Amino acid sequence: MAICVLLAGCSPDPGRIPLDRTVSESRQAPHEVLSSADGPAIVALGDSLTAGLGLDPDQAYPALLERQLRAEGFTARVVNAGVSGDTSAAALRRAVWAMDGDVRIMIVALGGNDGLRGLPADQMKRNLVDIVSMAREGGIAVLLAGMEAPPNFGSTYAAQFRQVFADVASDFDLAFMPFLLAGVAADPALNQADGIHPNPEGARIVAAGVRAALEPLLPALTEEAP
Amino acid sequence: MTFVLRMVGRELRASWRRLAFFFVCVAVGVGAIVALRSVIQSVGVAMTSETRALTAADVMIESGQPWTEEALALIDAAVADEPDVARMASIETATMARPADPSKSVAKVVELRGVEAGFPYYGTFVLQDGVAYQHALLAGGGALVRPELLVQLDVQVGDDIIIGEGTFEIRGVILREPGGQLGAFSFGPRVLIDHADLLATGLLGFGTRAERQWLLRLPEERIDPLVEALQDPLRDEFVSIRSYQRTEDRIATNLKRAENYLSLIGFIVLILGGIGVWSVTRVFVQQRVRSVAILKCLGATGGQVLAIYVTQVAVLGVGGSLLGVALAGGVMAAIPESVATQAATAAGLADLTYGLTVSAVVQGLVVGIVVSLLFALGPLLDMRTIKPLALLRWGLIPAGSRDWTQIAVGVLLAVGLLAVASWQADSWAVGLWACGGFAVIAGTLHLVGQGLVRVIQPLGAGRGFAFRHAVLNLARPGNQTRVILLAVGLGSFFIIGIHAVQANLVTAFSLEIGDNPPDMFLIDIQRDQAEGVGALVADRTGRSPNLLPVLRARVTGVSGATTTLDTVGEIRRRGMGREYTVTYRDRLEENERVVDGVFWNDEPSDQPEVSVEESVVSRLGLELGDTVRFDVLGRELAATVSSVRTVDWDDTRSGGFMFLFRPGVLDEAPHSFIAFIQGPTGTDARATLQRDLVAGFPNVSVIDGLEVIATIRRILDGATLAISIVGGIALLSGVLILVGSVAMTKYQRLYETAIFRTLGATSRTVVVMLVVEYGTLGLVAGVVGSLGALGLTWALTRFLLEINWNPAPWINVVGLVATALVVGAVGVVSSLDVLRKKPLGTLRAE
């Protein structure tokens, strides 16, 4: 979600001008590098919520998910393709890059930055459709995670926004998780001080939700590589 | 006592011409101080109101979450303790606005702000068509909007727009808005409505992104205590509090720099005036040796004699100070007609009125009299050692040995200077530094003077009459070599010094916000949109935007000659664990400099190569040729460190990157572009460009920084203007005093020049002699002064102003040459009348 990472608007001191070093600043913690080389992979295509902004790399939900799946006996790795600040439009442009390798499942968890910036809902829908179509063409199963627009943009926008995810999911008959941050959003106990990004406890809830929503797609992991 | 007073009257009557320069020195010095104090205070008032207008309040308390009971209780308690406080609520949030007319089905993001009656505490609204702002425009469903919104929604004043659950009538157009905080870059145009109406829009539901604010107005001296008291407890509630001074750290820092600089100039002008006073008093005392001896012979005590001359100095000091105030008044009155009005108007400092302030006048008078006395006292004390015996013997007056009184006066002078300096600069540290620098340069000049005399003495044999006598003059007993060196050296030291500091300061300001700063920021431009965005911007602004490719990358490891870091944890422990925005290009930006290694040429390479910022080297223990591993969008990239760069982070024009890659590898990785552009100037043109950009490239967000930039510019322009005016005043007065100090020394020349003339020296010979003598002194003084100025500039920029030190050698060289030329010219010109006069007249008069 960290569109503001580009502009440093997220820093505790909002009174900064986004001119120089702020461009190169973010409070992102690093994550494990997962080579895209061998073996079946799940790619989480997302924004800062996926990247785990403000968390240790192994606290972000993709890492937690991988650990969970391993514990369940799956050998797949979960590639974190979350980029802070990415909108659905930006993610669309790098989807091909993210699909490189033996990717079996793609978790599409986008929209947060579109919503924060009030970007047009129909535009977001087109981007999501394109991403899902590309995945389909590559034989990759898709889990679509939905997002809510913040209420300040009004109920009309919020409704349109919510509808986009529902529509795309049903149009493509996707595995669907209506709200990535279900049970986490707006709960100070589960979020960092910025009120947007989950803390480690919140991330665990997100990971559990994703794991549950992933259930119908898991067979894809055990198939032989094409 | 009557004797003393009568003698003062007679002496002034007789020697006012020679003392006129004393008078002028004091007047110029005091005039400069009064004028610059007034400028500082006027600009300070104007800029304070400008900075206050940024928050529209003295203190702002802000929370991204709904107020907690605890936070409200804390605020209520603190406010209850303040006897004289006003507060009001305000809310800001991004939301959607659409025309009420159903045929227009656009919705645009706007920055909505709800304010209460009484807003703003500071600053004024400027509305289109000269409409005066009043809360009634908002009350009962009214809205004021930025002109961009009218274009984007295709609506007009009088139309209704829908925001949330509410319908609002557009009742006016905001051209300038107080409280539009710096840094609060918005994704949409401002819409201002009543606070109560905003609460009724239904937008503030669970999870809303909105800033809830309390604006406070309270007496200046209560601001800091309140902020300090609330800061820590509120932080626990995730609530921020800040005073208007802290609104923009960098603006505040720059204002502080300007103020420090201006105060320092006050001190320097003071010293220059003091040098003039000292120089003129010294010459005067020498001319009065015989009179003093006669008076002592006739029964006047040392105390009476000293009283006569000290009183004279005091009278001149008072008179000069008064004249100085009048001068300053004249200068200040002249300013609005010339530079200032235009500049101030252009800078929008409407509140800026240049005029004398009472406190500046009082300061000037006090400083003028104190400095006259302090600097004159040293030379005057020499009068005590004048022995009337001189009247019987035409010998040298025995130089009085240093006694306790003189040491005491020396200490008094030092303490007095330090006190005045610290008072003017408003800091003991600055006073100590400046006085220390003064002492060091004075000491150096003294030593150099001694060295010079010793070095040139052998030259006194041969090479023509004029040259030989010039050398003899410099080296003879009782020469004025050291005296002129001291006056001129210190003078050029200060003049060159302040000029160089001024250049540094103005450079720092213009880097902060250049001549044509980008005022529109485009983010999230996708690769396939780059061309289209570029074309559109070029079409509207006449300039192709510089699109910066940005990618996100994390450092995952280092394989180096001395350092090996394999895990992310190790990287994190070295403070490099975060995600970095990186870019690639084949050239350096203006704010970058390679300090180690070689920057690649413009050939792309498929071997990953990276140029790192200086601080990265130490943090990661890197050496050139080491390999740094990056995670770029989930893929590993091992790049060789081929160069190290410094980045001037204060230079905001091109951004700054810790990691810069060689083109060739990252080009194909997915990335977006950002662009800093200078948008069109017209409001409509800007609005149209924004509308068309968003229509053509919906994911691209346009952030309009025009108003913020304009505010910063107004403030910095004000500071720059003040600095330039004051610097000019200081330069002018410095040169005047310097010229005068040198010209004064002609009186010591008169007698011997007359003798040379009597003995048959031509004017030409005498002129050559004077040129060589004064030129040498000017050159030596210029060298010491300009070297000292280099040190002064370095120390001041580094320790007082905390800006980058950019040595400007040409200032020093020009200063050096100018010093030599001016001193030489003044030496000759001031003695011209001696050459014209019949020598006998001069001899008789002596």
Next chain:
Amino acid sequence: MIELRNVSKTVVSGTEPLTIVQPLDLSVAAGEYLAVVGPSGSGKSTLLGLIAGLDLPTTGEILIDGEAITSLNEDALAQLRGRKIGFIFQFFHLVPSLTAFENVLVPLEIAGAANARDRVATLLRDVGLAGRAHHYPAQLSGGEQQRVASARALANDPPILLADEPTGNLDSANGQHIVALLRSVNATRRTTIVLVTHDAELAATADVMLRLRDGRAERVPLVSAEVAR
């Protein structure tokens, strides 16, 4: 009136000590007119400076009216001069920034005398300069300047008058005028006079002559003085 006991003066010139005045005892009675003669460099002016308290002797002490001036500080000496000693110099030494009138007025003001302005007018009239009272020294001839200087020397009616080559810079007519003035002052006011000169003719107008040679003094009574009296 003036008494010198074992007074000598030695100065250091370069590295060599140089004795300008050899130890000397001298007594000048009240109303006496003493001329000190000798070639240049014989220590005449130095002796005069010592008597006036302008310089300190290397040895011995000097008493004026029984008061040892060698133990007085500079300010006390200045006040003593103001009260008791008038000066006439070879180079006149008028204060260039003051008019003739003011030059004469200064010692009266220092002493705080009453009716000072009237007295100055009288003095200037006595030396024949009433009409030039408001001229500056640079506007006066040498003789006129010396007449102003003598008027100034007499302003406070001092019991002692010290004159250092008073005619040295004057033509003979002006010189005669000053000589006559000194004699008349000595005669009418009983002013003690110490005159330093190398002019034998001038010295001959004194009561007593002190001849200095190589720093040694020799007292020579003058017959002509007896005759003149």
